[in-house]
Amino acid sequence: MTATAGIVFRLAWRNLWRNYRRTAIVLAAIVAGIWAMIFMIAFTRGMIESMVSDGIRSIPGHVQIHHPDFRNDPTVDNLMPSPGGELAAALGGEDVVAWSSRVRVPAVISSERGSRGVTLLGIDPVAEVPISFVADDIVEGRHLENERDRGLILGRRLLERIETDVGKRVVVMTQGTDNEVVDRGFRVVGVFESEIASTEEAFAFAGRAALQDLLAIGDQVSEIAVLGKNRREAEQLHRRLAETANAEVEVLPWYELNSYLGTTMRTMDGFVIVWIVVIFLALSFGFVNTLVMAVFERVREIGLMMALGMKPRTILAQIIAESLLLLAIGLAVGNILAWATIHLLSDGIDFSFVGEGLEIMGAASVLKPSLGIKDVLLSTAIVLGLGFVASLSPAIRASRYHPVAAITKE
Amino acid sequence: MSITLRLAWRNLWRQPRRTWLTAGAMVFSNVLLIFLIALQLGTYQAMIDNTLSAFSGHLQVQQAGYKEKQRIRQVVPRIRDVAEDLRSGLGLNSIAARGEAFTLASSESRTYGVLIIGVEPEFEPRASRIPSLVSEGRFLDNPDAPEIVVGDILALNLKAQIGDELTILGSARDGSFAAAVVNIVGIFDSGVDELDRSLAQMPLEFFQETFAMEGAGHAVVINAPSLFEVEAVAEKAKSLLPGGQNLVVHDWNDLQPGLRQAIQADLIGSWFMYGILVILVMFSVLNTQLMSVLERTREFGIVMSLGLSSGRLGRLVLLETVLIGLIGLTLGVALGGIATSWFEAHGFTYPGMEEMASQFNIPDRFYPDLNAISLFAGPTVVFVGSVLAAMYPMARLHWLQPVQAMRSA
Numbered sequence: 001m002t003a004t005a006g007i008v009f010r011l012a013w014r015n016l017w018r019n020y021r022r023t024a025i026v027l028a029a030i031v032a033g034i035w036a037m038i039f040m041i042a043f044t045r046g047m048i049e050s051m052v053s054d055g056i057r058s059i060p061g062h063v064q065i066h067h068p069d070f071r072n073d074p075t076v077d078n079l080m081p082s083p084g085g086e087l088a089a090a091l092g093g094e095d096v097v098a099w100s101s102r103v104r105v106p107a108v109i110s111s112e113r114g115s116r117g118v119t120l121l122g123i124d125p126v127a128e129v130p131i132s133f134v135a136d137d138i139v140e141g142r143h144l145e146n147e148r149d150r151g152l153i154l155g156r157r158l159l160e161r162i163e164t165d166v167g168k169r170v171v172v173m174t175q176g177t178d179n180e181v182v183d184r185g186f187r188v189v190g191v192f193e194s195e196i197a198s199t200e201e202a203f204a205f206a207g208r209a210a211l212q213d214l215l216a217i218g219d220q221v222s223e224i225a226v227l228g229k230n231r232r233e234a235e236q237l238h239r240r241l242a243e244t245a246n247a248e249v250e251v252l253p254w255y256e257l258n259s260y261l262g263t264t265m266r267t268m269d270g271f272v273i274v275w276i277v278v279i280f281l282a283l284s285f286g287f288v289n290t291l292v293m294a295v296f297e298r299v300r301e302i303g304l305m306m307a308l309g310m311k312p313r314t315i316l317a318q319i320i321a322e323s324l325l326l327l328a329i330g331l332a333v334g335n336i337l338a339w340a341t342i343h344l345l346s347d348g349i350d351f352s353f354v355g356e357g358l359e360i361m362g363a364a365s366v367l368k369p370s371l372g373i374k375d376v377l378l379s380t381a382i383v384l385g386l387g388f389v390a391s392l393s394p395a396i397r398a399s400r401y402h403p404v405a406a407i408t409k410e
Numbered sequence: 411m412s413i414t415l416r417l418a419w420r421n422l423w424r425q426p427r428r429t430w431l432t433a434g435a436m437v438f439s440n441v442l443l444i445f446l447i448a449l450q451l452g453t454y455q456a457m458i459d460n461t462l463s464a465f466s467g468h469l470q471v472q473q474a475g476y477k478e479k480q481r482i483r484q485v486v487p488r489i490r491d492v493a494e495d496l497r498s499g500l501g502l503n504s505i506a507a508r509g510e511a512f513t514l515a516s517s518e519s520r521t522y523g524v525l526i527i528g529v530e531p532e533f534e535p536r537a538s539r540i541p542s543l544v545s546e547g548r549f550l551d552n553p554d555a556p557e558i559v560v561g562d563i564l565a566l567n568l569k570a571q572i573g574d575e576l577t578i579l580g581s582a583r584d585g586s587f588a589a590a591v592v593n594i595v596g597i598f599d600s601g602v603d604e605l606d607r608s609l610a611q612m613p614l615e616f617f618q619e620t621f622a623m624e625g626a627g628h629a630v631v632i633n634a635p636s637l638f639e640v641e642a643v644a645e646k647a648k649s650l651l652p653g654g655q656n657l658v659v660h661d662w663n664d665l666q667p668g669l670r671q672a673i674q675a676d677l678i679g680s681w682f683m684y685g686i687l688v689i690l691v692m693f694s695v696l697n698t699q700l701m702s703v704l705e706r707t708r709e710f711g712i713v714m715s716l717g718l719s720s721g722r723l724g725r726l727v728l729l730e731t732v733l734i735g736l737i738g739l740t741l742g743v744a745l746g747g748i749a750t751s752w753f754e755a756h757g758f759t760y761p762g763m764e765e766m767a768s769q770f771n772i773p774d775r776f777y778p779d780l781n782a783i784s785l786f787a788g789p790t791v792v793f794v795g796s797v798l799a800a801m802y803p804m805a806r807l808h809w810l811q812p813v814q815a816m817r818s819a
Contacts, residue, residue: 106567114481175516260766279686282439
């Protein structure tokens with residue numbers, strides 16, 4: 001058996017190069033198709049990856065805990081006590097990298113020049129570092145020092161809109177308990193920038209304790225952001241926390257907190273398979289054509305081999321081996337080229353000329369392709385599988401020739 | 411029928427399987443291209459229409475610099491006269507004056523930051539879709555009544571209903587404190603979350619009173635009869651503006667820069683995919699035509715030694731390619747057109763479409779837009795690409811030596 005397999009393989013290899021021009025052209029087509037297939041997948045994966053990780057940093061966290069009514073009515077009326085007892089113990093679990101409790105209220109920030117509505121977040125700057133984007137993106141001034149810090153961090157765009165600056169005072173107005181409008185002056189101590197420009201206008205950050213003071217809400221908080229080890233494990237983390245938490249809070253994973261992100265992730269897997277199949281189908285016409293020609297030219301030769309005792313099954317195997325060998329070479333070269341292209345572009349491709357458009361999609365303007373081994377294996381399996389199916393018809397036809405008729409054929 | 415054409419046609423059917431496989435590659439790509447391009451055109455159209463018609467309009471007249479800073483004192487003076495002049499000068503009714511102010515709005519139990527728009531009740535319904543999207547109560551009808559319509563998410567957040575009072579706090583044009591108590595008369599649902607969450611509209615005259623605007627406003631919204639006429643309308647509007655007041659006309663690309671760029675970003679990805687499809691078809695044609703030339707080397711040698719020029723043979727190969735290309739084009743356009751028009755009539759959707767749709771302001775179902783461009787753009791490129799791919803096999807004929815060719819096996 002192994003001896004036959006060896007011969008079949010060696011014959012397949014030699015047959016491929018008998019008509020080297022034809023093989024070279026089909027190979028070039030396969031290589032171009034595989035290259036485009038892998039590159040496009042890596043590129044889209046990279047884009048989605050950055051969308052999701054930016055998205056998780058602005059949610060922030062893999063799992064969040066709120067008062068059950070908070071998401072519909074995000075005000076001071078829907079708070080929960082600071083985590084204690086069982087929940088605090090659960091948050092100390094091994095699968096939690098960091099967690100932070102925050103106060104989140106709608107507010108209006110006014111300078112003497114203008115005012116804007118924002119989402120004001122009271123944070124514990126130290127606990128927040130691994131979870132959200134603020135700390136890394138401070139470009140001017142300083143970060144908050146601790147939760148009692150009475151300073152305020154604003155985004156670059158907001159700062160420009162209301163014409164204020166680091167060191168100046170602004171007035172923060174928001175709704176306290178009992179719908180009293182409460183206000184207090186805050187000094188702007190730092191400025192953050194974000195790749196997603198609208199974030200710079202939407203959020204402002206203050207110390208959590210300072211904000212709790214202003215709102216007179218004691219040590220209650222609006223949300224607890226929990227960062228797990230990675231986003232794929234969010235489901236288990238979510239389940240564990242939801243079991244521990246009591247019924248007075250709502251625990252949700254990131255893909256439900258931002259359903260656009262969750263859907264995009266799921267749609268992506270569908271896109272990968274559709275793209276692989278489309279490319280293969282576009283290739284398959286030229287590929288099958290080549291196989292048909294290769295069988296057609298060798299009718300006499302195939303007849304002779306059968307007359308000499310080669311079994312139809314071996315002939316069948318022969319043709320299929322040739323087709324799979326052709327695809328395997330194309331896959332190898334195409335993958336190497338795609339990998340090299342991705343490697344060359346590992347600093348990312350700058351799409352800032354359409355940056356505001358990518359922002360609508362939630363993506364940053366520098367996109368880095370990212371090649372996953374899973375996608376490579378998937379595409380290889382699909383291409384070889386469909387290639388096998390496509391080569392069946394010419395191979396079966398070849399194996400059914402009658403030796404005498406085939407030999408005498410002109 | 412000329413002899414070359416007849417020869418070319420017969421040559422194609424010497425290897426019918428090969429011909430059909432080559433044409434099949436073209437048909438496959440053509441059907442896919444027609445569907446995808448039609449889908450893109452339809453989606454872009456919906457994105458533009460929905461985003462612009464909801465609120466921002468095709469064009470806006472503003473004071474230079476207002477778009478960036480949005481300060482309440484960067485005004486268009488005597489704005490209702492300006493709007494009236496534009497309406498009569500341009501002969502369009504879809505023009506309305508607006509004032510805009512960021513305020514704090516409080517209901518009985520909630521307070522939120524809200525962007526208040528002062529609108530002309532008579533003209534706003536012709537300039538944007540918000541008035542027609544009032545889902546509860548009614549739109550404004552009195553130019554100076556203390557009334558307001560709010561977005562549905564905002565109403566939910568404020569826990570306010572039709573008939574409730576809202577207290578508005580903000581700063582007036584002169585820097586003084588502006589306050590008003592208004593009645594909610596309507597709630598709109600534009601489908602664009604950002605608008606439904608943060609926008610409220612009140613009558614322009616009442617707005618001007620409240621914010622000490624002295625007859626001024628911030629923007630005149632102009633809608634051209636169609637997207638294609640925007641540029642011409644903008645040019646004409648510029649000439650109608652009162653001089654010396656530093657007014658500018660912004661088009662939709664200035665007002666919503668993300669929109670055009672989102673379309674461009676999507677186009678980059680699509681062009682890459684379409685390019686690859688065309689290249690794969692070209693390889694397929696190259697392979698077929700090269701094979702068909704090589705297997706006829708002897709035959710070509712004979713007819714050349716009988717006096718046929720290599721140019722004539724080249725035309726024969728070219729004609730063969732054109733014929734396959736035409737088969738691919740005709741079948742591709744027919745099948746692609748039928749399939750796409752079915753989807754154009756019925757629309758289609760896929761799981762997760764709802765989230766995508768609300769992110770990009772498009773309806774929950776896709777409707778491809780089949781027209782001359784979407785029907786022929788792709789197939790034409792495939793056809794031209796196929797003919798180009800046949801250049802190499804044709805060129806080989808020029809180097810053919812009749813004697814050597816006749817001797818080849």
